[in-house]
Amino acid sequence: MVGGDRHLALVAALNKPSLPWRVPFSASLPEVLAQRGRNVVVLCSGDPFWHGAGAVLADHLPPQEWSALPAPSTFSWAAAKLGWRLEDVVPLGLHARPIATLRPHLRDGAQLLVLLRDGAAVADVAAYLTTSGFGASDIVVLEALGGPHERIRRTTASNYAYADVAAPVALGIVAVAEPGATIIPCTSGLPDDLFQHDGQLTKREVRAVTLSTLAPRGHELLWDIGAGSGSIGIEWLLAARSNRAIGIEARPDRLATARANAEALGVPHFDLRLGQAPDALTALPPPDAVFIGGGASRPGVMETVWQSLPAGGRLVVNAVTLETEALLIDWHGRHGGELLRLAVERASPVGGLTGWRAAMPVVQWSVRK
Template identity: 50%
Template structure:
């Protein structure tokens, strides 16, 4: 087939040459005439084996299955830049799909997208759930614990699964976390001839013969002792594995308030200890990022375990001593120094790393750290606050409030 007419003039920026087409379980019969023409005239059609099989009656050019990892196929696609190429995807390619991956390598003006209703759209329509009121969690290539922050009593949420084994694993985890009474709807092969729905309580999950293409719709119910991750900072201290190097709950809540998390912002947690500050920073928004730094390998490993257990496995953990370990890290939007502030070089390097509008928060307990903080405050400005907490504890057969060591907190914005 002659495709020379589709090429752009030499040196001209390519227009839309890559078509991303959403495909449902019903196959090519549901494609629009425009989508069918794009597949028929493409010199290269890329997709999963299932997608290529569904589209086989229309494919005239080369059919290329995705490699593993998927990124290994991208050079083959980019080598055809300017020729008509089609990428087949499930449902809506820009909803937890391949569209976002391709957009990291090509400008949007070189693509056109013809989406199909996503599996979540189909599921919401089948159940009569308002899609905008439901959370969506993808566990494709992500740990099960990623689900934990979304488990709020009474919530409705859709879980995108990895394979036929995922539903049982998810229900087992729900039961372990105290959400065994959650109503689970298993939805398989939505939109296709093999579509099926089955309902069960998470703790009673015993379904068999599950199709690989499935998702779960959850109506969350929590037991009285379930560890529900709150929407405000200040998780209980005993939810973290630690060796005593942890910012205590009350101080941690105030520290998160001082850091002022914003959607999509990056935090450096320097001297991370158990990782509690970085973890709670990530819990404030799914788009937030955090890098935890600690010079002790065992503490760094502990921080990583805590992050995974509390639903934010995306915490990046680096082992090394500040300030040297900070070199080369991506520029942060905010920095917390919970350990290592006695070294003035750490504070100065952190200050230099912040861009305009960045925020630095430092906590100190011992006199020597307080002296360093005071000198930094005199140089850079900001606010100093002394935080003190008292907790009720037994005193013999009676009770009294025992004060914890006070914390000096310095917070400062970088203006330019």
């Protein structure tokens, strides 16, 4: 019998061999799969295929080797207690994910149902909401739903003071943004001031065009080469929760900045790596799309990327130097695609009047292999 400590305690009287799982559950996967050929029962709360262990196991076992007996999920129990429409709720499982995963979903009136590991995590979420400018948010602490020890308590994030919350626990959140709180837009081309940077940032207007051209679809992997502040990879991940991104950056200080940006904008799973193309690309899983924001003119970079890109994969390269621009013109001549020149001018003071101040133009080559 495989389960959490709480699950195994409930069936201790059966006196069967047991295997407690670790957090995250995937850490226990090799031990569980080693039991193949035996009669194995994996104990899960509610629906094992909604933020549960069922999907993890099913990914590694053929259908004939397992069967599932789902029960109402914690999300279903919570919605029934709160009177919330499940189709309008953002359901999140934060048993083993960073709390920052909440960030993209925080906007006025949003309803979130969050599964948490323990009572301490509830306090952490309340603190995160408060420091993020959502301290006025209503939160409902839902403990042991459907059981004899069920308890439901209501407060706000900034007033949270419960010290006796016990697992199993979920949290209902109605987000309330305080004046000045930052709300992450749903569109690409986030404001530049949402990112920390040292000037190495794909500016908002160019970033919007770049994301549109990369065309994230979900369940796709992006290589972000020359990640800089991480803005392209971050917006790729914000476009679809199922997307993945690997960012390559040669400078440790910029890598640290990109990681801080990913955390602040709610995509801490952005896989950022210190290295330089093309050497840093050799062991990566094949991408669905590649963005090169820096380093395209280094020997071997374009060739390695082109060889790694599968048929149908998308490549977008931005250039601000004449040398890289000449390189892109050459590749465009050989492989086709689209070549754009993006020029942005902003109104700014000129003495006592106003004039246009031009940013450096960006040449962009995009192609589908």
